[in-house]
Amino acid sequence: MLTDLRYRLRALVRRAAMERELDDELRFHIEQETQRHVRAGMPRVEAQRRAHQEFGHLDRIKEQAREARGVGWIDAALHDLRYAWRTFRARPAFAASVVTTLGLGFAACTAVFDVADRLLFRPPAYLQDPERVHRVYASEVRAGVPLTEQAFSYRLFRELSDSTRSFDAVAAFQTPLLPVGGGEHTVETRVATVSASLFGLFDADPVLGRFFREDEDRPPAGERVAVLSHGFWRSAFGASHDVIGHPLQVGDAAYTVVGVAPPRFAGFSEAGAPALFVPITAWAYGRAPDYASHHGWTWLEVVVQRRPGVSVEAANADLTAALARSREEQRRVDPGLPSPAAARLRAEAGPVQPGRGPLAGPEADVVLWVMALALVVRRGNAGPGHRPVAGGPIASRSARGSEPGVAGRVAAERRRRSEGSRPFFSDLLIA
Amino acid sequence: MPDRLDLPQGTLNLLILKSLSLGPQHGWAISERIRQVTRSALDVPQGSLYPALHRLERRGWIAAEWGTSDNNRRAKFYRLTRTGARQLSAETAAWEQLTRAVDLVLGMA
Numbered sequence: 001m002l003t004d005l006r007y008r009l010r011a012l013v014r015r016a017a018m019e020r021e022l023d024d025e026l027r028f029h030i031e032q033e034t035q036r037h038v039r040a041g042m043p044r045v046e047a048q049r050r051a052h053q054e055f056g057h058l059d060r061i062k063e064q065a066r067e068a069r070g071v072g073w074i075d076a077a078l079h080d081l082r083y084a085w086r087t088f089r090a091r092p093a094f095a096a097s098v099v100t101t102l103g104l105g106f107a108a109c110t111a112v113f114d115v116a117d118r119l120l121f122r123p124p125a126y127l128q129d130p131e132r133v134h135r136v137y138a139s140e141v142r143a144g145v146p147l148t149e150q151a152f153s154y155r156l157f158r159e160l161s162d163s164t165r166s167f168d169a170v171a172a173f174q175t176p177l178l179p180v181g182g183g184e185h186t187v188e189t190r191v192a193t194v195s196a197s198l199f200g201l202f203d204a205d206p207v208l209g210r211f212f213r214e215d216e217d218r219p220p221a222g223e224r225v226a227v228l229s230h231g232f233w234r235s236a237f238g239a240s241h242d243v244i245g246h247p248l249q250v251g252d253a254a255y256t257v258v259g260v261a262p263p264r265f266a267g268f269s270e271a272g273a274p275a276l277f278v279p280i281t282a283w284a285y286g287r288a289p290d291y292a293s294h295h296g297w298t299w300l301e302v303v304v305q306r307r308p309g310v311s312v313e314a315a316n317a318d319l320t321a322a323l324a325r326s327r328e329e330q331r332r333v334d335p336g337l338p339s340p341a342a343a344r345l346r347a348e349a350g351p352v353q354p355g356r357g358p359l360a361g362p363e364a365d366v367v368l369w370v371m372a373l374a375l376v377v378r379r380g381n382a383g384p385g386h387r388p389v390a391g392g393p394i395a396s397r398s399a400r401g402s403e404p405g406v407a408g409r410v411a412a413e414r415r416r417r418s419e420g421s422r423p424f425f426s427d428l429l430i431a
Numbered sequence: 432m433p434d435r436l437d438l439p440q441g442t443l444n445l446l447i448l449k450s451l452s453l454g455p456q457h458g459w460a461i462s463e464r465i466r467q468v469t470r471s472a473l474d475v476p477q478g479s480l481y482p483a484l485h486r487l488e489r490r491g492w493i494a495a496e497w498g499t500s501d502n503n504r505r506a507k508f509y510r511l512t513r514t515g516a517r518q519l520s521a522e523t524a525a526w527e528q529l530t531r532a533v534d535l536v537l538g539m540a
Binding site for chain 1: 457458459462463476477478479481482483485486488489490491497500502504505506507514
């Protein structure tokens, strides 16, 4: 290993000298071989031709020898950089178009990675302790078919909240599309209907006014109050500081603005920040006044924050027991429901990122596939028969041929490309 | 002249190390020695020798030094290092084991 490193280092530092030595060494070989043929009675010109033929393609062998010294990629990189620089100097319009193309490419990549990041990796903005916060999933087997749900009735949310002891907070939310505003200014937009307990999971302060409180989110009717998202506050109210107390039509009821959330605050919404946040109770009451008394309307997602020191397994057991108690309650009204044991009823505190949970939808798969495809396409671009999007390789072949001093290297260069060289360094120059 | 055989994968290193075990040689002499000993039976492309020599030098199995050839020309001479000698023993043993095994299969009644 040390010998290898020492050798590579020497090959790097003494690059020019080693190139000369390689030339001398190969020339010596061909000369020796020529003399052997001459001694066997061959005319010198023919002997020389034969020696070259038997030796093989000189440029290719030099290239392979450089690779064998472990510095071939440095040569390739330097050559790419020099070539890219000359091309851009000579053809600024071309350079501009390459930069624009790459800019668009980077933007597209960033968008895809942002979606992947949000679905799979990044916890919601301002979330206080992402390690301890989970989405709740319930699973059971019905008629032999395993089912997993993340939609709960308001009543079940309250039961999970009241009869578990593993959690600092249990919160619920749903983000329906609703008409907001009045008259010609009505827009259909995302409105987060959330339990007041949700705000406590975040380390976020309203930029104006306050978040709504538990006493404004009590069943059955709650209070019709609203917290605007920062974006909606700017776009619909011009970031006016007089917005507190302002009435705002949401669906068919008027709400009163009590606060403005900080920038980027979106609660647990996967589709970016909703326009506003209203109490679950106030909105549900407007839709179905008896919503809190039965299990029929399953529409809420539930999140929990484990108490410090409570393991995920313990949290799962606690949730499962609460779910089972609730099921037994429901069986009194609907004896046809399978018992918790028969249905293998189970609740799980899953990852807060939906793309990593048991119900990860096709979008998570699609994003992963797109990311994989992007990598494959990127690799394919550098492969045989294609010219990668890069300074050196992107240039036309005729331009390459007319480059002073490079004509003799075209064959070796073309081969080097087709054998899969690295366009990275010329990309780097453009970047 | 007998039909020439393609060199089995990985054997070029063994041939180079063995040639150098007899004393320092420049590249052409190594190629010439292989040709003579095998009576030209093996098709060793001459050019392929040099990437292999440089790879072996990088691994520390051989060392190189510039000297003067028989016809008074400047030439790069390679010699086997101690690590190279150990490698030669290991590769020779592996080769013999392989050929014995193949012989056994071919000798099946």
